[in-house]
Amino acid sequence: MALLEIEGLCAEVEGKPILRGIDLALPIGEVHAIMGPNGSGKSTLAYVLSGREGYTVTGGSVRFAGQDLLAMEPEERAAAGLFLAFQYPVELPGVGNANFLRTALNAVRRARGEKEIDAINFLKEARAALRRLSMADEMLKRNVNVGFSGGEKKRNEVFQMALLKPRLAILDETDSGLDIDALKIVAEGVNALRGKDFSALVITHYQRLLDHIVPDRVHVLSAGRIVRSGGPELAKALEASGYAGLAAEAA
Amino acid sequence: MPAVAETIETVSAVTEGGYKWGFETEIETELAPKGLSEETIRLISARKEEPEWLLAWRLKAFAAWQTMTEPHWARVAHPPIDYQDIHYYAAPRKKTPKSLAEVDPELLRTYEKLGIPLSERAALAGVEGGQVAVDAVFDSVSVATTFRETLAKAGVIFCPISEAVREHPELVRRYLGSVVPAGDNFFAALNSAVFTDGSFVFVPRGVRCPMELSTYFRINARSTGQFERTLIIAEDNAYVSYLEGCTAPMRDENQLHAAVVELVALNEAEIKYSTVQNWYPGDAEGRGGIYNFVTKRGACRGRRSKISWTQVETGSAITWKYPSCILQGEGSHGAFYSVAVTNNHQQADTGTKMIHIGANTSSTIVSKGISAGRSNNTYRGLVRIMPKAANARNFTQCDSLLIGDKCGAHTVPYIESRNATARVEHEATTSKIAEDQLFYCRSRGLSEEDSVNLIVNGFCREVFKELPMEFAVEAQKLLAVSLEGSVG
Numbered sequence: 054m055a056l057l058e059i060e061g062l063c064a065e066v067e068g069k070p071i072l073r074g075i076d077l078a079l080p081i082g083e084v085h086a087i088m089g090p091n092g093s094g095k096s097t098l099a100y101v102l103s104g105r106e107g108y109t110v111t112g113g114s115v116r117f118a119g120q121d122l123l124a125m126e127p128e129e130r131a132a133a134g135l136f137l138a139f140q141y142p143v144e145l146p147g148v149g150n151a152n153f154l155r156t157a158l159n160a161v162r163r164a165r166g167e168k169e170i171d172a173i174n175f176l177k178e179a180r181a182a183l184r185r186l187s188m189a190d191e192m193l194k195r196n197v198n199v200g201f202s203g204g205e206k207k208r209n210e211v212f213q214m215a216l217l218k219p220r221l222a223i224l225d226e227t228d229s230g231l232d233i234d235a236l237k238i239v240a241e242g243v244n245a246l247r248g249k250d251f252s253a254l255v256i257t258h259y260q261r262l263l264d265h266i267v268p269d270r271v272h273v274l275s276a277g278r279i280v281r282s283g284g285p286e287l288a289k290a291l292e293a294s295g296y297a298g299l300a301a302e303a304a
Numbered sequence: 305m306p307a308v309a310e311t312i313e314t315v316s317a318v319t320e321g322g323y324k325w326g327f328e329t330e331i332e333t334e335l336a337p338k339g340l341s342e343e344t345i346r347l348i349s350a351r352k353e354e355p356e357w358l359l360a361w362r363l364k365a366f367a368a369w370q371t372m373t374e375p376h377w378a379r380v381a382h383p384p385i386d387y388q389d390i391h392y393y394a395a396p397r398k399k400t401p402k403s404l405a406e407v408d409p410e411l412l413r414t415y416e417k418l419g420i421p422l423s424e425r426a427a428l429a430g431v432e433g434g435q436v437a438v439d440a441v442f443d444s445v446s447v448a449t450t451f452r453e454t455l456a457k458a459g460v461i462f463c464p465i466s467e468a469v470r471e472h473p474e475l476v477r478r479y480l481g482s483v484v485p486a487g488d489n490f491f492a493a494l495n496s497a498v499f500t501d502g503s504f505v506f507v508p509r510g511v512r513c514p515m516e517l518s519t520y521f522r523i524n525a526r527s528t529g530q531f532e533r534t535l536i537i538a539e540d541n542a543y544v545s546y547l548e549g550c551t552a553p554m555r556d557e558n559q560l561h562a563a564v565v566e567l568v569a570l571n572e573a574e575i576k577y578s579t580v581q582n583w584y585p586g587d588a589e590g591r592g593g594i595y596n597f598v599t600k601r602g603a604c605r606g607r608r609s610k611i612s613w614t615q616v617e618t619g620s621a622i623t624w625k626y627p628s629c630i631l632q633g634e635g636s637h638g639a640f641y642s643v644a645v646t647n648n649h650q651q652a653d654t655g656t657k658m659i660h661i662g663a664n665t666s667s668t669i670v671s672k673g674i675s676a677g678r679s680n681n682t683y684r685g686l687v688r689i690m691p692k693a694a695n696a697r698n699f700t701q702c703d704s705l706l707i708g709d710k711c712g713a714h715t716v717p718y719i720e721s722r723n724a725t726a727r728v729e730h731e732a733t734t735s736k737i738a739e740d741q742l743f744y745c746r747s748r749g750l751s752e753e754d755s756v757n758l759i760v761n762g763f764c765r766e767v768f769k770e771l772p773m774e775f776a777v778e779a780q781k782l783l784a785v786s787l788e789g790s791v792g
């Protein structure tokens with residue numbers, strides 16, 4: 054059964070059509086990669102799926118675990134198990150990372166009818182997750198993303214994902230800006246979650262991430278449509294030949 | 305850090321709506337007839353069994369007040385206040401209690417509802433890592449002061465000012481009006497003429513006050529004004545941290561609150577004064593609420609003395625308030641940390657004055673204004689460097705946050721420097737809660753309202769960290785309640 058079913062999805066930003074009919078089915082437990090040239094609509098797809106204001110759906114439907122995803126508020130989507138690792142994580146001045154994360158975790162738990170986590174147990178879990186991601190405890194005390202290096206911001210996204218344990222993670226270029234070691238750690242973070250309760254859409258430009266997170270399928274997005282889908286070998290082929298041929302094919 | 309955990313709790317815990325301090329207490333009240341005259345003043349003075357000099361002082365203030373007019377320079381607007389339509393004295397009918405056991409149980413229940421640890425046991429249980437001594441002023445009368453004995457052992461005097469007038473007349477006479485003279489301004493003159501109660505604190509030379517002191521002010525009676533007067537003196541090398549909290553019932557009418565606070569810090573003394581002001585702000589249409597016209601001033605008289613004002617202003621229909629520091633002692637330091645929140649039709653015109661008189665004096669101003677609804681929020685500040693204030697330093701940071709597009713934020717800084725060696729820095733920002741910040745929080749599962757609270761709390765962090773822990777938590781809760789309904 055598919056966890057995520059996107060059918061004929063069209064969306065516009067500021068009156069400009071960006072997504073022009075996307076069809077994609079993500080079965081439970083699978084990881085799919087989304088590739089495609091700059092400006093093809095990858096981040097737009099991620100935002101539309103997570104419910105960002107200003108990204109107007111003009112057609113099509115999205116079902117997530119049997120629910121009408123597009124009818125839900127962003128926080129309801131999070132509670133339902135959707136997580137977006139931002140391409141450009143946002144800074145929250147004065148808001149401590151630990152505070153932010155525990156607030157988020159408890160909001161999600163409440164919405165799911167689960168018990169809230171207390172400060173002590175939260176810190177235990179958070180520290181354990183940080184260790185797995187080779188990140189310093191000090192991360193918890195800092196303000197959310199404020200003064201973080203590019204790589205630290207990306208790792209902070211993966212840290213949040215590790216704690217929130219989503220059923221579907223959308224990773225928007227989480228690999229860009231990471232050094233080789235960090236890339237491996239992030240990939241391990243994702244692989245650790247892989248299993249029948251976890252699916253992911255991994256947006257990336259680079260094969261090197263897919264060497265570590267081997268996808269079940271690869272889709273190529275171009276000008277707001279999926280123009281090609283295939284197995285992991287498709288990404289390797291693209292690495293060698295680029296998108297030029299595909300764009301022409303789609304046109 | 306436990307504060308972090310507390311914050312999360314707070315932000316998520318606040319879900320109840322409206323102004324929850326708006327209940328009324330059913331107790332018998334003695335009221336002076338409405339109106340202000342020499343006769344009213346004589347009545348107040350007689351009720352309080354005051355000495356002749358104080359009555360004379362009040363009458364002089366009244367004479368000065370009659371020649372004055374309300375100031376109109378602040379960015380606030382209200383229908384004219386009828387000063388003859390106010391009761392200037394309201395007291396619970398029962399006699400002033402000698403101990404907690406004598407306090408009217410109905411009053412104790414009110415303070416319990418307000419969450420004030422009035423009884424010593426409650427204070428002990430309620431406050432972690434330290435004790436808070438509490439003076440509670442109900443309408444015009446101080447009803448209980450806790451922890452007297454512990455404080456007395458340390459040599460600290462903490463009592464209602466009316467009692468201080470009787471028990472320590474020499475101290476009161478020496479310092480009363482020495483920072484805010486009776487005729488200082490319209491509202492200070494009014495207060496000097498009719499002040500009914502307030503707290504008195506005296507920390508003698510070399511003493512570090514062993515606990516936080518705090519006063520809760522509560523307006524209960526209808527058509528009454530509250531005019532409290534607080535006087536705090538820290539002698540050489542003394543230290544005290546003092547907190548005030550304020551609430552009032554919900555009423556359709558506007559009620560006047562015109563307080564005066566005077567602080568005196570001698571050589572190397574330090575006074576930290578914190579306020580969590582939550583007077584009833586009026587309803588969403590702007591009906592009712594407290595007019596809060598307050599004069600607060602501290603004198604750093606001694607060398608290297610320090611005074612800091614930290615305020616969280618969430619309530620009142622109108623706030624007119626400029627806690628100031630007169631930096632006279634060489635090397636003295638003044639600080640002002642403020643969060644002022646306005647929502648619906650609230651108006652706040654608040655800020656500070658830092659008057660640098662002595663050499664090497666320094667001051668820090670951090671002001672965070674948050675406006676929502678149709679409210680108006682003005683920061684008005686003055687930094688004045690006098691000719692002898694060589695090497696004086698000031699740093700000012702004023703940040704405004706707007707929620708919605710019908711509210712206003714204004715920054716009015718005045719800088720006057722008459723010494724070329726002085727350095728004054730001013731930074732100001734105005735921002736809206738950014739869409740990307742809101743979306744980031746919501747994508748992590750926070751509701752829109754919780755997201756706003758989190759972002760706003762972050763915006764206020766620099767000020768909240770100046771508050772004692774338990775009050776920082778209260779401040780965050782108040783902030784959340786004040787901003788309820790401001791988004792969406």
Ligand SMILES: Nc1ncnc2c1ncn2[C@@H]1O[C@H](COP(=O)(O)OP(=O)(O)OP(=O)(O)O)[C@@H](O)[C@H]1O
Pocket residue numbers: 066067069071089090091092093094095096097098140
């Ligand atoms: N807020 C916006 N306002 C105007 N145009 C937008 C906005 N957001 C996206 N777009 C436009 O939509 C198109 C798709 O952008 P999107 O960010 O989805 O691309 P992308 O595939 O993620 O690219 P990249 O690989 O560079 O991250 C671009 O042409 C972009 O300029």
Ligand SMILES: [Mg+2]
Pocket residue numbers: 095096097140225226
């Ligand atoms: Mg992108």
